[in-house]
Amino acid sequence: MESSNLTEPIDVLEDGKSFLRLVEYIGDDFGIVQSARVSFGQGRKTEEEDFKLIRYLMLHNHMSPFEHIVFKFHVACPLFVRSQWFRHRTWSYNEISRRYTSKNIQFYIPERFRKQDLSNRQGSVFSDEINNDIARNTVKKQTELALNAYNILIEMGIAREHARIVLPQNMYTEFYATVNLRNLFHFIKLRISPEAQWEIRQYAKAILEILEETVPISLDAFKEKHDLK
Amino acid sequence: MESSNLTEPIDVLEDGKSFLRLVEYIGDDFGIVQSARVSFGQGRKTEEEDFKLIRYLMLHNHMSPFEHIVFKFHVACPLFVRSQWFRHRTWSYNEISRRYTSKNIQFYIPERFRKQDLSNRQGSVFSDEINNDIARNTVKKQTELALNAYNILIEMGIAREHARIVLPQNMYTEFYATVNLRNLFHFIKLRISPEAQWEIRQYAKAILEILEETVPISLDAFKEKHDLK
Amino acid sequence: MESSNLTEPIDVLEDGKSFLRLVEYIGDDFGIVQSARVSFGQGRKTEEEDFKLIRYLMLHNHMSPFEHIVFKFHVACPLFVRSQWFRHRTWSYNEISRRYTSKNIQFYIPERFRKQDLSNRQGSVFSDEINNDIARNTVKKQTELALNAYNILIEMGIAREHARIVLPQNMYTEFYATVNLRNLFHFIKLRISPEAQWEIRQYAKAILEILEETVPISLDAFKEKHDLK
Amino acid sequence: MESSNLTEPIDVLEDGKSFLRLVEYIGDDFGIVQSARVSFGQGRKTEEEDFKLIRYLMLHNHMSPFEHIVFKFHVACPLFVRSQWFRHRTWSYNEISRRYTSKNIQFYIPERFRKQDLSNRQGSVFSDEINNDIARNTVKKQTELALNAYNILIEMGIAREHARIVLPQNMYTEFYATVNLRNLFHFIKLRISPEAQWEIRQYAKAILEILEETVPISLDAFKEKHDLK
Numbered sequence: 002m003e004s005s006n007l008t009e010p011i012d013v014l015e016d017g018k019s020f021l022r023l024v025e026y027i028g029d030d031f032g033i034v035q036s037a038r039v040s041f042g043q044g045r046k047t048e049e050e051d052f053k054l055i056r057y058l059m060l061h062n063h064m065s066p067f068e069h070i071v072f073k074f075h076v077a078c079p080l081f082v083r084s085q086w087f088r089h090r091t092w093s094y095n096e097i098s099r100r101y102t103s104k105n106i107q108f109y110i111p112e113r114f115r116k117q118d119l120s121n122r123q124g125s126v127f128s129d130e131i132n133n134d135i136a137r138n139t140v141k142k143q144t145e146l147a148l149n150a151y152n153i154l155i156e157m158g159i160a161r162e163h164a165r166i167v168l169p170q171n172m173y174t175e176f177y178a179t180v181n182l183r184n185l186f187h188f189i190k191l192r193i194s195p196e197a198q199w200e201i202r203q204y205a206k207a208i209l210e211i212l213e214e215t216v217p218i219s220l221d222a223f224k225e226k227h228d229l230k
Numbered sequence: 231m232e233s234s235n236l237t238e239p240i241d242v243l244e245d246g247k248s249f250l251r252l253v254e255y256i257g258d259d260f261g262i263v264q265s266a267r268v269s270f271g272q273g274r275k276t277e278e279e280d281f282k283l284i285r286y287l288m289l290h291n292h293m294s295p296f297e298h299i300v301f302k303f304h305v306a307c308p309l310f311v312r313s314q315w316f317r318h319r320t321w322s323y324n325e326i327s328r329r330y331t332s333k334n335i336q337f338y339i340p341e342r343f344r345k346q347d348l349s350n351r352q353g354s355v356f357s358d359e360i361n362n363d364i365a366r367n368t369v370k371k372q373t374e375l376a377l378n379a380y381n382i383l384i385e386m387g388i389a390r391e392h393a394r395i396v397l398p399q400n401m402y403t404e405f406y407a408t409v410n411l412r413n414l415f416h417f418i419k420l421r422i423s424p425e426a427q428w429e430i431r432q433y434a435k436a437i438l439e440i441l442e443e444t445v446p447i448s449l450d451a452f453k454e455k456h457d458l459k
Numbered sequence: 460m461e462s463s464n465l466t467e468p469i470d471v472l473e474d475g476k477s478f479l480r481l482v483e484y485i486g487d488d489f490g491i492v493q494s495a496r497v498s499f500g501q502g503r504k505t506e507e508e509d510f511k512l513i514r515y516l517m518l519h520n521h522m523s524p525f526e527h528i529v530f531k532f533h534v535a536c537p538l539f540v541r542s543q544w545f546r547h548r549t550w551s552y553n554e555i556s557r558r559y560t561s562k563n564i565q566f567y568i569p570e571r572f573r574k575q576d577l578s579n580r581q582g583s584v585f586s587d588e589i590n591n592d593i594a595r596n597t598v599k600k601q602t603e604l605a606l607n608a609y610n611i612l613i614e615m616g617i618a619r620e621h622a623r624i625v626l627p628q629n630m631y632t633e634f635y636a637t638v639n640l641r642n643l644f645h646f647i648k649l650r651i652s653p654e655a656q657w658e659i660r661q662y663a664k665a666i667l668e669i670l671e672e673t674v675p676i677s678l679d680a681f682k683e684k685h686d687l688k
Numbered sequence: 689m690e691s692s693n694l695t696e697p698i699d700v701l702e703d704g705k706s707f708l709r710l711v712e713y714i715g716d717d718f719g720i721v722q723s724a725r726v727s728f729g730q731g732r733k734t735e736e737e738d739f740k741l742i743r744y745l746m747l748h749n750h751m752s753p754f755e756h757i758v759f760k761f762h763v764a765c766p767l768f769v770r771s772q773w774f775r776h777r778t779w780s781y782n783e784i785s786r787r788y789t790s791k792n793i794q795f796y797i798p799e800r801f802r803k804q805d806l807s808n809r810q811g812s813v814f815s816d817e818i819n820n821d822i823a824r825n826t827v828k829k830q831t832e833l834a835l836n837a838y839n840i841l842i843e844m845g846i847a848r849e850h851a852r853i854v855l856p857q858n859m860y861t862e863f864y865a866t867v868n869l870r871n872l873f874h875f876i877k878l879r880i881s882p883e884a885q886w887e888i889r890q891y892a893k894a895i896l897e898i899l900e901e902t903v904p905i906s907l908d909a910f911k912e913k914h915d916l917k
Contacts, residue, residue, distance in 0.1 A: 025714050025719075032711075032712075036864045039784050039862060039863060040782060041788045042788070042791045065781070068866060069760050069780055069866045071714055071758045071866070073714065073756050075726075079395065080399070081394070084313065087316055093752065093756055093870075094317070095724060095752055095753055095756070096726065096727065097726050098352075098727045098728070101351045101728045101729070102351075102728055102729040109395070115389040116388065123329050123391075125391055132386065136383060136388055139382055139383060139396075140379070142379075143375065143376060144396070146375055147376065147396075150369070153368055154365060154368060154369075157343075157360065157365060158345050158357075159343045159344070159345065159346065159360060160345060160347070160353075161346060162344070163340065163344050163354065165399065166310055166340075166369065166398060167369055167372045167373070167376075167400065168398060169376060169397060170397060170399065177722070177723045177726055177756060179756045179868070198329065256483050256531065261531075266553060268554065268555050268635055269553060269555060269556045269559055271559070271560040271563060271633075294553055295553055298637045300485055300637070302485065302486070322523065322526030322639060322641075323523070324524055325497065326498060326499075327498045330498055331500040333500045334500060351728070404500075406493070406527060408526060408529070542771065545771075548777035548778075556810075558810050558885065559810055560809075569853075572841075572844075572846045574846065574847060580789075581787050582847075586845075589845060589846060593844065594841060597837050598853065598854055601834060601837040601854045602854070604830065604833050605854075605856060608826050608830040612801075615801075615818065615823060616804060616815075616817060617823055618803060618805070619804060620812055623768070624827065624858040625826075625830045625831070625856045627853060627855060627856050628852065628853050629853035629854065656787065
């Protein structure tokens with residue numbers, strides 16, 4: 002992948018509305034090694050030794066050198082994904098505010114719906130038993146009613162911050178998000194897990210693709226540690 | 231106020247569904263003084279000197295001694311208030327998960343709606359120009375339609391995590407939240423401001439009432455600093 | 460242990476100068492369960508189920524409910540231990556300042572010295588090959604010379620903040636430190652490890668004793684997870 | 689200043705041993721504007737409007753957009769400066785460890801000493817009343833004795849982690865430190881103040897020089913806000 006592609010938006014949920022885009026980043030695998038070696042009073046060594054040191058740091062939980070690598074993303078995702086994302090308190094966020102603007106309101110309509118797993122409160126699976134057409138239609142129609150109610154309230158002169166309260170959680174939002182690699186790995190570990198909701202897992206996977214290009218050695222060690230290979 | 235009242239739930243939005251409740255707390259005005267005095271190698275002094283020290287710390291931005299006082303709250307508020315609240319990354323949160331349960335779904339229906347301020351994108355005011363009955367009815371009806379769509383999706387066997395995406399942002403949520411006094415003051419400063427949305431301001435005011443009972447000297451200094459008297 | 464003993468200072472390094480003291484704390488094992496159950500929209504259950512839930516949370520890394528339990532300690536330790544301690548950025552600290560006071564300057568003189576492990580840069584072991592009397596004497600004498608130089612500088616009218624720069628890293632310092640149980644467990648995990656320096660391990664052990672009295676179920680689950688039983 | 693100069697080490701304390709060096713950074717004044725505008729659902733505007741927006745954000749304490757700009761520094765400073773620096777818990781640090789290496793031990797010997805201000809416990813001033821030659825000599829000699837004691841302990845086979853406890857707080861240390869602009873401004877505000885110790889103020893000033901080159905508009909707004917012009 003060339004650098005020009007590296008910052009192209011990825012259509013994470015494949016509906017033409019979602020995206021994750023790498024805006025910029027600082028540091029690379031060598032930066033981790035450089036920060037770690039200051040502890041020993043050492044400078045650069047061979048590539049092979051760099052590789053071994055990164056694996057050692059990862060597998061022995063010496064995570065502070067990974068904090069000097071920083072990524073800035075631009076994201077569009079549904080509100081319910083945003084709420085899961087913003088539980089991560091080590092990121093920096095700036096989000097579109099529906100107190101400020103009524104522009105460009107869009108909704109996420111799933112292609113396929115998941116079935117409730119009855120033996121596991123949190124679990125869900127894709128299943129042929131679900132009639133996706135009916136479900137999509139139900140969500141779509143409900144979304145249109147909500148937007149309609151919103152517009153009525155706006156036309157009554159009601160404040161945007163009040164009118165928006167009828168808008169559902171599949172509404173798209175947009176934000177900038179900056180995080181260091183240590184905390185990004187923590188995010189991926191939690192959000193790529195089968196316990197996480199399908200939608201946020203797609204964002205975690207998109208980030209993995211970006212790490213493949215930017216910090217391949219660290220990513221390889223991370224995958225080994227967490228059995229993601 | 232007696233201690234027994236101190237931990238009574240406060241019905242913040244006066245709809246019988248909202249609440250803010252102090253679960254427990256650690257420390258008091260003297261704890262701040264104690265933590266601050268270790269810097270000077272000093273112990274307890276007179277009450278008057280304690281009072282002066284707290285004012286000094288507050289007015290000169292020496293905020294670290296306020297971090298040793300910690301409050302745990304139990305809160306029920308609408309989702310849109312929760313999203314503003316959780317932007318504060320220095321708190322600890324545990325929230326009800328709509329991936330786990332369909333129990334007790336309720337909605338916030340404002341008594342009075344605010345009007346969009348046309349000269350200030352973020353601004354809003356209560357106004358006689360708004361027909362509150364029509365607005366309430368619009369929100370209420372939309373809320374019923376949303377809950378209806380949710381129930382249809384659930385009956386189709388669709389996972390709760392997916393069905394909930396049609397539920398609007400005036401749905402109530404519930405969480406435990408723990409924070410130290412330094413960061414609580416920061417929250418109040420931002421959320422009691424006239425720039426903040428009316429609903430979250432009511433929560434900030436309810437917290438002020440609790441601080442009045444638990445750390446009166448610190449609160450007095452805080453109010454003086456930020457012209458809240 | 461009775462509550463009156465719970466807040467007694469522990470002489471961690473057994474030299475009559477060191478101490479770790481629990482000042483106060485908020486919450487207990489039940490508070491963790493309470494915070495966790497809000498996720499499911501559930502209240503209290505049987506003690507056995509509480510026990511199982513805490514183990515489940517710990518072993519599956521659902522650590523947020525442990526953030527609502529908070530401990531405030533009062534500590535006296537050598538500067539080199541303090542520097543290791545303060546690398547933990549999730550604690551709140553207030554430390555005695557040698558810019559403010561010359562009172563009560565004391566030093567840590569080890570009873571027994573550790574030998575450098577030649578095969579492991581970071582390693583050290585207690586060993587009969589070390590002449591502890593000579594080593595103690597060397598440290599003690601050097602410490603006296605340092606304090607003497609400090610006093611000369613002070614008598615010359617030099618500022619305390621400048622004079623103190625000759626004082627060595629075995630000087631005692633004192634601080635208040637507040638932390639939640641999630642981050643306290645992280646501290647213990649790192650600082651009780653055989654890789655940690657012997658002195659800070661003693662502080663980690665003293666904290667373990669306190670947790671035994673205050674959150675026994677959580678501690679038990681923590682020990683099981685990290686093979687500390 | 690050219691980019692090549694931007695990352696040159698600055699000899700902060702002018703003794704040939706200290707340095708502060710910008711390793712790399714991400715973002716600029718435009719990045720702040722970009723992150724802020726997402727709130728309004730807006731993109732790029734004119735330079736003049738960018739300038740006004742940055743001033744507005746700074747003066748109204750809307751600091752989150754400043755979090756997306758990140759700086760990585762490489763620093764050599766005395767231990768007592770390091771301890772003040774590491775109280776800032778929002779930075780990422782990797783420091784040389786004297787448990788790992790005995791290489792390159794150096795000490796800071798002040799050129800001029802400050803006099804204790806008798807009316808202000810924390811205060812100090814440069815003064816002709818201080819005999820700097822005697823003071824320098826006292827510190828230098830004490831430093832040599834400490835290093836000598838350290839070497840004796842090392843030759844006895846004692847572990848580096850134990851031998852180093854006799855080394856004084858004017859010993860140099862070295863670290864990498866990464867921070868976002870919001871927290872960097874907070875650091876500068878506290879550490880450039882006349883209340884801060886002279887030595888750390890020099891580091892804060894060196895950082896200001898770097899911000900002049902990298903985020904001039906934000907720095908200008910910051911200086912205006914805090915009367916640093």
